[in-house]
Amino acid sequence: xxxxxxxxxxxxxxxxxxxxxxxxxxxxxxxxxxxxxxxxxxxxxxxxxxxxxxxxxxxxxxxxxxxxxxxxxxxxxxxxxxxxxxxxxxxxxxxxxxxxxxxxxxxxxxxxxxxxxxxxxxxxxxxxxxxxxxxxxxxxxxxxxxxxxxxxxxxxxxxxxxxxxxxxxxxxxxxxxxxxxxxxxxxxxxxxxxxxxxxxxxxxxxxxxxxxxxxxxxxxxxxxxxxxxxxxxxxxxxxxxxxxxxxxxxxxxxxxxxxxxxxxxxxxxxxxxxxxxxxxxxxxxxxxxxxxxxxxxxxxxxxxxxxxxxxxxxxxxxxxxxxxxxxxxxxxxxxxxxxxxxxxxxxxxxxxxxxxxxxxxxxxxxxxxxxxxxxxxxxxxxxxxxxxxxxxxxxxxxxxxxxxxxxxxxxxxxxxxxxxxxxxxxxxxxxxxxxxxxxxxxxxxxxxxxxxxxxxxxxxxxxxxxxxxxxxxxxxxxxxxxxxxxxxxxxx
Numbered sequence: 001x002x003x004x005x006x007x008x009x010x011x012x013x014x015x016x017x018x019x020x021x022x023x024x025x026x027x028x029x030x031x032x033x034x035x036x037x038x039x040x041x042x043x044x045x046x047x048x049x050x051x052x053x054x055x056x057x058x059x060x061x062x063x064x065x066x067x068x069x070x071x072x073x074x075x076x077x078x079x080x081x082x083x084x085x086x087x088x089x090x091x092x093x094x095x096x097x098x099x100x101x102x103x104x105x106x107x108x109x110x111x112x113x114x115x116x117x118x119x120x121x122x123x124x125x126x127x128x129x130x131x132x133x134x135x136x137x138x139x140x141x142x143x144x145x146x147x148x149x150x151x152x153x154x155x156x157x158x159x160x161x162x163x164x165x166x167x168x169x170x171x172x173x174x175x176x177x178x179x180x181x182x183x184x185x186x187x188x189x190x191x192x193x194x195x196x197x198x199x200x201x202x203x204x205x206x207x208x209x210x211x212x213x214x215x216x217x218x219x220x221x222x223x224x225x226x227x228x229x230x231x232x233x234x235x236x237x238x239x240x241x242x243x244x245x246x247x248x249x250x251x252x253x254x255x256x257x258x259x260x261x262x263x264x265x266x267x268x269x270x271x272x273x274x275x276x277x278x279x280x281x282x283x284x285x286x287x288x289x290x291x292x293x294x295x296x297x298x299x300x301x302x303x304x305x306x307x308x309x310x311x312x313x314x315x316x317x318x319x320x321x322x323x324x325x326x327x328x329x330x331x332x333x334x335x336x337x338x339x340x341x342x343x344x345x346x347x348x349x350x351x352x353x354x355x356x357x358x359x360x361x362x363x364x365x366x367x368x369x370x371x372x373x374x375x376x377x378x379x380x381x382x383x384x385x386x387x388x389x390x391x392x393x394x395x396x397x398x399x400x401x402x403x404x405x406x407x408x409x410x411x412x413x414x415x416x417x418x419x420x421x422x423x424x425x426x427x428x429x430x431x432x433x434x435x436x437x438x439x440x441x442x443x444x445x446x447x448x449x450x451x452x453x454x455x456x457x458x459x460x461x462x463x464x465x466x467x468x469x470x471x472x473x474x475x476x477x478x479x480x481x482x483x484x485x486x487x488x489x490x491x492x
Contacts, residue, residue, distance in 0.1 A: 067096035150175025164188040259334035305398035315372040318393045342388035361392045380415035
């Protein structure tokens with residue numbers, strides 16, 4: 001027979017639609033689902049089945065029964081209190097702790113991580129005695145045993161650098177021979193040194209369109225001291241430097257141009273490894289040249305451009321005006337307008353008359369540079385000449401040398417070849433060839449039927465010039481008083 005069905009109490013439609021009545025009926029159904037506190041299926045405490053000779057045992061049993069009733073009533077109160085709320089409040093902290101409650105986990109259960117097998121070594125550490133072996137007779141095992149050494153080498157791989165990925169050997173009984181382990185160890189050391197070298201290089205070198213921390217600090221000091229008002233973005237990059245645009249301030253009540261150019265020389269020699277030949281044989285800097293310290297070479301390189309620009313400015317050659325030099329940062333006037341740099345001759349499109357006028361300007365400037373400034377540009381091309389305000393401007397003279405340089409005439413001939421080739425391709429009929437342009441600029445009369453003979457004659461003149469300079473003695477290096485140049489800030 002089935003359970004007796006409850007008789008349904010008839011109610012009106014109004015009562016059915018009542019939300020309060022619906023909640024009351026639902027709560028009664030939920031409360032009826034819990035066992036009544038008055039009903040207890042466990043055996044009663046009687047003298048037949050319980051030893052009642054001990055008062056302590058009776059008291060514990062009564063307390064246990066009371067705690068059960070209290071916890072059951074507490075669950076009902078909790079359910080009634082929370083109702084249908086999404087946020088419920090737990091009464092668990094008010095429950096009684098029963099000594100008879102069994103824990104869900106047995107005493108035999110332990111963490112799996114404590115019992116997993118270590119494939120790299122034995123289950124229990126074995127120490128090798130002082131005599132160096134264990135066992136007797138044929139069962140002797142020394143510390144050089146192949147399996148012991150293999151497992152030990154595998155375990156020692158965990159001590160490698162974190163950058164060296166050794167993998168996960170859980171579940172595999174790996175044994176590495178000494179030869180393999182030593183090879184991996186040396187490779188790990190090599191990778192660690194290479195990683196440190198790359199990190200140091202990135203931290204201490206001026207990369208393309210970026211500066212290192214020391215260079216940023218120098219730029220911040222310029223802004224804080226009032227020399228500059230602000231440093232804007234990068235406007236040009238090259239193999240030797242990065243150029244930024246900046247707003248000028250003042251130096252000792254001297255007004256700095258409104259627009260300035262910050263030329264930051266790169267402190268890495270990777271992109272311009274041959275720059276030492278332009279400076280180590282220059283008699284102005286030969287005694288100070290040191291190939292052991294790249295940063296000092298870069299500062300000397302920046303100082304060299306400052307002196308060369310000062311000479312050109314004194315001779316009236318259009319070039320950037322030097323404001324100040326601070327270590328490897330050279331502050332100059334900006335050639336351009338509204339943060340837009342002047343175009344290079346390679347980029348500008350001019351008619352034949354303007355191109356012809358530009359050619360004669362370049363010719364006169366090369367003569368001035370050689371005769372009045374006693375300099376050879378050494379890297380003159382359409383990429384290092386700007387067109388601004390109807391004039392040609394020379395830039396990038398850090399590699400410029402004196403004609404007495406051991407390779408000065410070779411550099412001059414290279415400049416003449418670049419200039420002659422560019423203007424001849426531009427359609428200037430009056431442009432001289434490289435041989436005639438060299439003789440016109442230098443005032444020499446070198447005759448040759450081809451370029452090889454011409455270069456040989458130039459090298460012979462350089463050899464004579466070098467012997468003459470060595471007999472006279474080294475030229476004294478000039479300082480800023482010779483050029484009337486700007487001040488040099490040296491924080492060291």
